[in-house]
Amino acid sequence: MTAYLVAIGTFVGIYAILALALNVQWGFSGLVNLGLVGFFAIGAYSTALLTVHGQPFIIGLAAAILLAALFGALLAMASLRLKEDFLAIVTLGFGEILRLFLINEDWLTKGTNGIKAIPRPWRQAFSGGYEYFYLFLVIVAVLLVYLILERVRIAPYGRVLRAIREDEEIASVAGKNTFRFKVQAFSLGAALAGLGGFLYAHYITYISPDTFVPALTIYIWVALMAGGSGNNGGAILGAVVLLGFLEGTRFLKDFIPFLSDVRLAATREIMVGVFLILLILYRREGILPERKTIP
Amino acid sequence: MAPQFFQFLFNGAVYGGLLALPTIGFSLLYKVLRFPNFAFGTYLTCGAYTALVFNVELGQPILVALVAAMVVTAGVGVAIDQITFRKLRNQRALAVAIVSIGVVFILENIARFIWGGGLHYYRIPVHRDVQFLGIHMGKPQMAIFTTALAFMMLVQLLLKRTRLGKAMRALADNSTLAEIKGINTERMIMITTAIGGGLSGASGVFLGIDTVIEPMMGFSIILSIFAGAILGGIGNARGAMMGAMAIGLAEEVSLVALPSTYKSAVGLAIIILILILRPSGFTKR
Numbered sequence: 335m336t337a338y339l340v341a342i343g344t345f346v347g348i349y350a351i352l353a354l355a356l357n358v359q360w361g362f363s364g365l366v367n368l369g370l371v372g373f374f375a376i377g378a379y380s381t382a383l384l385t386v387h388g389q390p391f392i393i394g395l396a397a398a399i400l401l402a403a404l405f406g407a408l409l410a411m412a413s414l415r416l417k418e419d420f421l422a423i424v425t426l427g428f429g430e431i432l433r434l435f436l437i438n439e440d441w442l443t444k445g446t447n448g449i450k451a452i453p454r455p456w457r458q459a460f461s462g463g464y465e466y467f468y469l470f471l472v473i474v475a476v477l478l479v480y481l482i483l484e485r486v487r488i489a490p491y492g493r494v495l496r497a498i499r500e501d502e503e504i505a506s507v508a509g510k511n512t513f514r515f516k517v518q519a520f521s522l523g524a525a526l527a528g529l530g531g532f533l534y535a536h537y538i539t540y541i542s543p544d545t546f547v548p549a550l551t552i553y554i555w556v557a558l559m560a561g562g563s564g565n566n567g568g569a570i571l572g573a574v575v576l577l578g579f580l581e582g583t584r585f586l587k588d589f590i591p592f593l594s595d596v597r598l599a600a601t602r603e604i605m606v607g608v609f610l611i612l613l614i615l616y617r618r619e620g621i622l623p624e625r626k627t628i629p
Numbered sequence: 630m631a632p633q634f635f636q637f638l639f640n641g642a643v644y645g646g647l648l649a650l651p652t653i654g655f656s657l658l659y660k661v662l663r664f665p666n667f668a669f670g671t672y673l674t675c676g677a678y679t680a681l682v683f684n685v686e687l688g689q690p691i692l693v694a695l696v697a698a699m700v701v702t703a704g705v706g707v708a709i710d711q712i713t714f715r716k717l718r719n720q721r722a723l724a725v726a727i728v729s730i731g732v733v734f735i736l737e738n739i740a741r742f743i744w745g746g747g748l749h750y751y752r753i754p755v756h757r758d759v760q761f762l763g764i765h766m767g768k769p770q771m772a773i774f775t776t777a778l779a780f781m782m783l784v785q786l787l788l789k790r791t792r793l794g795k796a797m798r799a800l801a802d803n804s805t806l807a808e809i810k811g812i813n814t815e816r817m818i819m820i821t822t823a824i825g826g827g828l829s830g831a832s833g834v835f836l837g838i839d840t841v842i843e844p845m846m847g848f849s850i851i852l853s854i855f856a857g858a859i860l861g862g863i864g865n866a867r868g869a870m871m872g873a874m875a876i877g878l879a880e881e882v883s884l885v886a887l888p889s890t891y892k893s894a895v896g897l898a899i900i901i902l903i904l905i906l907r908p909s910g911f912t913k914r
Contacts, residue, residue: 427894615717
């Protein structure tokens, strides 16, 4: 039972980092990312490929964060000159095409077989209880990201992002280079998703394209909208709620035994979709609304 | 090489034709409602499975199934608009776009719940391909192309020759002005959604005939629909048809040089190229 709770805790932490990443983009700055899973995948694959070939973890971490940030900046620069809507379709396409790339480019990604035996940091130093240590690492990462993003939110920088989100014209009349702010914010979010990918790859030790499906992006959207878009604490709370729901529905099978696995999964996805729509229709601010006043 | 090229050209014309149908409604509604409705791709899936029920389970001929798919998908489109999008008129466009992604998720999984994740096919009579100049032209494919063209001409007639069509165009052109002139916006949105849904449903049946029926079939072409709409100028029905035809051709002809797995990347590449080369946008006035 404790092993189960530790595993759930680690997943909550990784989802929380993804929700925080989306919070910088959508919550702070109003930028849509429908390909969040793509940045997560870039982080996971870059560190996995480097570390299985003997590179140190720090190189893997740097590559995961920087590559994701680079792709985020490029996509944002390409699409944000026009309407913001185009960021939605470009990121959606990016996530899908990256997945096709992961499936088809065997020479690099091992295709659908995935990458196995990804090393775990400081594994040799433990004879037992490594899972606790990894949970601790993930919690430290979540705290660190939370503190950085709280700083960003309170700082004048965060105020500019919110101004852009509410009314870009006014922000640019006030002399802000809104394009640059938007590209930076989007890139920062992408970098954090890359960090999430790093933590995921070294925890699971096996990654394949099956993990990086569009549904994951929807999950994180639901987590952020449920927890409270614009609120960093809300993003973390949303990850807890999401995982509670996903794990809870697992036990649905005990109550409805005639439901096949495919139907059970479909029911769960339908519930997630309905939940997302209801949140946007009736409770846009989520459980923890964005704080309007800054200390 | 040459016959192969013509083969891709033929395939591209067929694919472009079926792609044009959902792009019309997507483009018009994008302009009027100011958000990209990602559910349009999934309306194809909805039509494809409706026709599957009529064709395979009820044993009806494919033409009956096609009509049923159009009617049901039009209804589903209007129902979704009334239940979700209508409550969000005048809200931030991007939040509504997220809702449409939620709709995609729900519809796709309803299909998965009922029919499973596997592949399905229609029961249609098998014909020998017609051979012409070394290219194989399937009879179903030729039927798809001609039917799609006929639908496009009907839409064109509706838009240019009828009061209803004029009102629809006026709304896409300038919704404030159209409303001042006494056009009932909500009614027009409903009619456009129904027509767009019906055409998407038909397109889904065509896609099911041309390829296979599976839950993700419709959403997987949303990039191409989007690319076609941008290429033709958002809100421009004729542009949408021509843009979608061009995208369909480009995707199939790209197979000359590109592995087929990256076919869907062509639409995205074209979108990005347009964004970089014409940052001023394509809606010509």
